[in-house]
Amino acid sequence: MIDSAQWMAKGGSVGAPMPNMEIIVVGEGGARLGPNEPGTLYFRNAMGTDFEYHNAPEKTADVHLEPGVFTTGDVGYLDDDGYLWLSDRKIDMIISGGVNIYPAEIEVVLGGHDLVAEVAVIGVPNDEFGEEVKAIVSLVDGAVADDALADTLRAYCREQLAGFKVPRSIDFLDELPTTGTGKVxxxxLRAPYWEGQERQI
Incomplete structure (x- = not known):
C-alpha cells in the first residue's frame, strides 16, 4: 500500500508491503533475489491463509513456491527501502497516481462508439503519475482519423466514465496487432511508449 506522501517520494511504486504480508522475489531456478533484482513475486501471508484452484491441484502447485507461498505471476523487485516496483504485470491494469484503472471498462465504452472498430487501452509513461491512460483505436471504413475525432471520442468517454479513467490521448492505427486467436x-502496442524507460509497465 502507498499513501500520498510516499507516492511523492516513490512515484511509480506500488508501495510497501502490509505488515502481515511478506514478499519474496524469486529468479530463474528458484533462487531468492536481493534488493533491486527483478524476479517473480511470491507472497506469504503471516496470518497463514492460502488459496487453491478448485479441482485443479496441478495448477495450484504451479503457483506455489512452497506451502503458503504463492505467486500471481507478476514480475518486479523490492528497492533498498522495501518498496515494491512492478516490471511486468499479469493482470491487465493501469496504476496512475496510485489508483488502479482497469482498461476493459474503458474499452467497453469506446467500443460502443459507432466509428470504433477495435480498441485497446494501455498505460504509458507519465512523469507525475507513473502511468496515464492511452487508447489505441482502429476505425470503421470511411471514418477519418484526426484530432477532432480523438476529441470527440474523449468527450464520449467523459459522458460515461469518471474523469481519471478518460484517456489522456488517443492514437489511431489501421488495425491492431493480434495473435493467431484474435487477441490484441x-x-x-505498449513497447514503443516504454522504450528507454526503467519501468516497462
Missing part, C-alpha cells in the same frame, strides 16, 4: 497484443 498489448505488449506490442
Amino acid at each position: 497484443q498489448k505488449a506490442k
